[in-house]
Amino acid sequence: MTAMDRHDQAYTYCAFCPKVCRFSCPVSEASHSESLSAWGKMTAAHLVHEGKRPIDAGTSKAVHACTGCMRCSSFCKHENTVGDALFAAREETIKAGLQPKGSASTLATFSQSQNPFGRELSSLVDTWKSDTPVRYPLFPGCSSLVKRPELIEDTLAVSRAFGAPMGVAKVSSRCCGYPLYAAGSHDAFKEHAQANAAVLEHVPELSVLDPGCAFTFNVVYPQFGVQLKTRIRTVVEVLADNLAHAPHHPPLEETVGYHDACHLGRGLGQYDQPRALLAKAVTKVTEAASIRREGGCAGGGGLLPRTMPDVAVEVARRQAIEVAGAQGDVAVVTACATSKRMFERAGRKSYDLMALLRRWADQRPQPLGEPDQKRGET
Ligand code: SF4
Ligand code: SF4
The missing domain is CATH 3.40.50 (Rossmann fold)
Incomplete structure (x- = not known):
């Protein structure tokens, strides 16, 4: 049994689907390519799996053009796990020697050091x-x-x-x-x-x-x-x-945009926890029109930054605009270090949630009775 066999039904569902989730794929949107929509990529995988199309440069590109963000699944009646199925299809590109360079070098480094950085940890x-x-x-x-x-x-x-x-x-x-x-x-x-x-x-x-x-x-x-x-x-x-034990500081008077990282949100269902932490730390949080299950992607998953770096950065740029506007004066906050790096690569100011919480937690508590200069209160 190959890795693709486990996803046979998913490939088939997509190939015969009237492209219901067509608008949802950040890679397709950023690259302006219908063939890189969930439908297009899964159809390519379906044809390869059925032996009707060879694994070639085109099909290899298609199955690698996915961050595994799961956004398409949120709009799919079958809840097809497209990223999972496309990652499985990548095995065939390894066998055929048609992996993109960035992916092949990641595997080579991993096989030597058991991590993608080539370092002893x-x-x-x-x-x-x-x-x-x-x-x-x-x-x-x-x-x-x-x-x-x-x-x-x-x-x-x-x-x-x-x-x-x-x-x-x-x-x-x-x-x-x-x-x-x-x-x-x-x-x-x-x-x-x-x-x-x-x-x-x-x-x-x-x-x-x-x-x-x-x-x-x-x-x-x-x-x-x-x-x-x-x-x-x-x-x-x-x-x-542990929020009940958090410091009793006032929130920082700042506006930030919040990005639901895909693995934290859609992957683990943690939407409320980061928002509860943010609500303590800052006075105002902006969000995209589509959030939580339907939230956008920052382009950092699925090895996309290594296989299609320009597209990955464009995905991040678009999501930063959704979250924090086009001007770039509002920082995008995220609980995912990879997303933060992608927003920065797209030229946007971005904070890790932990860094923001630390800044808030490090505020000097107001000693009792000391006048608050800023607000002019006693
Ligand atoms: S993921 Fe679902 S909605 Fe999207 S193309 Fe496949 S079957 Fe259709
Ligand atoms: S998992 Fe994300 S990147 Fe992959 S096809 Fe679906 S929407 Fe596109």
Whole structure:
């Protein structure tokens, strides 16, 4: 059985669909291409699977033009998991030697170092060794470990301010394996997931910073028959549960736009938690016309930034305008480090939710009786 066989019904449903979700695909919209709509890409996969079209440069491009954002599923009567099915089709491009360069190099790096950055991660994890007791072991994700240590610092500081101290877990030197899944190397992904399950055997709980990692652990692993015993929660979820212990500071007098990251929102159903945190931190939040299940994508998933970098940035640019307007003076806030990077690549100001919460939590509390200069109150 090939990876594509599991999605036979999904390919067929799409191929015979009157393009109901046609407007929903951010890649199709950003590239102005009907053949890159969910319908177009799934029809290409259907024809390949039926042996009616060869895997060639065109079909390879089609099955790689997807971020796995799940937005099309929100408008689909069958709730077809299009991203999942297209990622499976990518396996055929590996066999045919027709993978896009960006995807092939990701796999090559992963096979050498077990993560997409080609770095040894244990020593990075060791630098975060905590001197104080932690209640919540933190799994930051390899992207923050390698590229965004300040995001880990912000998260640790915010967790302390919320009375829910976190500390970087030793097991976070292992990548969740999402790049293997997205590249279509599904046998390697399953093997990697099984190895992670064995390593996590005695870890009762993890607070996961990157929504993509949490989605991979909680949603993708079970699809491959791998069930973790570890309770996986997102950092956003843990902090929202501890809101009652958050500092009693007034919100920052700022306007920000909020972007529902796909893996956090559609993937894990966490729409209210980040909004509850934001409502504490700032006075005004703008949102796109389409949010939650129907919200837009920032273009960072499915290896799109590596396979179609210009299209990925255009996806982010469009979503930033939806969320925060065309002028660029309002920052886009997101709980996903990849989305933030994509908004920045599109030339927009963007904050990580953790950085914003830290700024809010670090405000000096107003001593009792001290006049509030700004408001002229006593
Ligand atoms: S995802 Fe659903 S609505 Fe979209 S083309 Fe496929 S079957 Fe039609
Ligand atoms: S999962 Fe997202 S990027 Fe992929 S086809 Fe559906 S809407 Fe387009």
